[in-house]
Amino acid sequence: MTGTPAQNTPNGRFVSREIRPGLLASLCDIRYRTDTRVEIETQPSLYIGIVVGEAAAPVTVDHCGDIEVQPLCPVLMAFGEPARCLGHHRAGVRCANVGITIAREHLEAMAETYGDDVFAVLPALVSDAPKVRHLPPSGRALAAALDMLNCPYEGALSRLHLEGCTLALLADIGSHMLPGRPSATRRLAPADIERTHAARRILDESLADPPTLAVLARRVGTNVTTLSAHFRAVFGETIRSYVRRQRLDLARTLLRTQTLPVSQIGYRVGFGNPAAFATAYRQRFGYPPSAEARSGR
Structure with a gap:
């Protein structure tokens, strides 16, 4: 264009x-x-x-x-x-x-x-x-x-x-447009793969306040045990770790591009406690979110 x-x-x-x-x-x-x-x-x-x-x-x-x-x-x-x-x-x-x-x-x-x-x-x-x-x-x-x-x-x-x-x-x-790698999902039926991707779409749209595993499984028409196993098979990580990684990656981008306070960005991506946000951020990136904010502004 x-x-x-x-x-x-x-x-x-x-x-x-x-x-x-x-x-x-x-x-x-x-x-x-x-x-x-x-x-x-x-x-x-x-x-x-x-x-x-x-x-x-x-x-x-x-x-x-x-x-x-x-x-x-x-x-x-x-x-x-x-x-x-x-x-x-x-x-x-x-x-x-x-x-x-x-x-x-x-x-x-x-x-x-x-x-x-x-x-x-x-x-x-x-x-x-x-x-x-x-x-x-x-x-x-x-x-x-x-x-x-x-x-x-x-x-x-x-x-x-x-x-x-x-x-x-x-x-x-x-x-985000591919139903998973064949090597990771060869034992799953197409309907199972589609349900797993539907679950990820729901999580992506509600990172700040995702549904519980029980509600998520019910929304895509399966149970918690099956959804958890299929999610790991398709995406290579647990639902919990996926949500945490996506939240922190999004927080990193917001810290670089937005002028909101660090604590507000933590709340925006789903961390209810600034200390918990700072700890999770340091564990993922090796430095606190305040350092990211200073370098990006």
Whole structure:
């Protein structure tokens, strides 16, 4: 996706770089001087974007209407035919986001090269009228997006860094669209795999206040023992450790990008006690959340 603001010189930077033929990475961190509309013409492709700033990004997409892209939540836009997108930006509001555009031909080449189920799913999205899919926050995807914006290198190393972050972001988004690796789930029925992924989606949407295991199992139509065993088989970790890791990864990104107090961020991701949050954070990353906040602000 490429576009040019209409007669407005913003403060900040915009980078667009072809990582591989048919794979484009873009990032921006700017403030517009006036209310600005950015018009983008797309070709058949898949776009993955994450807004890192604090404000939602309103976008108008042909055949889809007005869309609110919420901060920290990845969005997929699939275009099977040329389409037009309009972005709307208010004066003085920070516009910080990253995006990956994958041409349909590159998606098909990836499916042929890697032969994984996810690369069979993605090309199928780019087949007809535009489609938009919102995903829940992912700590790993947000970390990759933030690293793309805050590259510590220059020259050839910066290009290598951007390529690595782009592929990491693509891998994490793909993991949310794949029903588990065949080697890990070969003894599970397709219905069991789907129930397990449904449980993870519920957890992703309610990290701050997840349902109990009993309620979660009931919502996906199984029991606690079966769900716990299947979750470990599909995702390689327990439900408890998954929720804890996702909370802390999300907290790390919030500490880097938001101006909320450390304790408030802990509450926001589901820790009811600041001391418990600080202890869990230190155990995962090796330093307290206050150090992360100081380095990111």
